[in-house]
Amino acid sequence: MDRRFSRQGEQEQADFFPIIAWEKTGEFCNNYFRKGQKVAIIGRIQNRSWNDEQGNKRTVTEIIAEEAYFADSKKDNYTSDGFEPKNTGAEGFFPIEDDDLPF
Incomplete structure (x- = not known):
């Protein structure tokens, strides 16, 4: 995730955390999410x-996912590089855009 603020003249920085998703949440993530997509x-x-193995103490901070949702708009998922979510028959969640509403 990109940090919101950076010092003037410095390159933007991002932090990356491993996310662990089990069972149906894990299946949903595997079937519908792609690298670089906002979730x-x-x-x-x-x-x-x-x-x-060398006896060094290692530590990791992980995020255990209980729920996962698309954070990009549906239109952003269909880009010029041809990205489309896999269609496995499972229902996914896409946020509704104002112009998608029937009223």
Whole structure:
């Protein structure tokens, strides 16, 4: 995720966190989300520690997804590079744009 603010003259920075999604949430993410796509995740943060093969202590901060949603508009998902979500028969969530409303 890009940081909202950066110092003048500095390059924008982004943070990346591993997201763990289990069961139906994981299946939904696998079937419909693509690299670089904006998504909204509801879940919890988890820290884990372990010792690697060399005996060094390692720590990771992960996000455990409980819910996942599209954050791009539906129109943004169909770009010139041909992106389309896989159609696996599962129902996905697309936010409704004002111009999509019938009234």
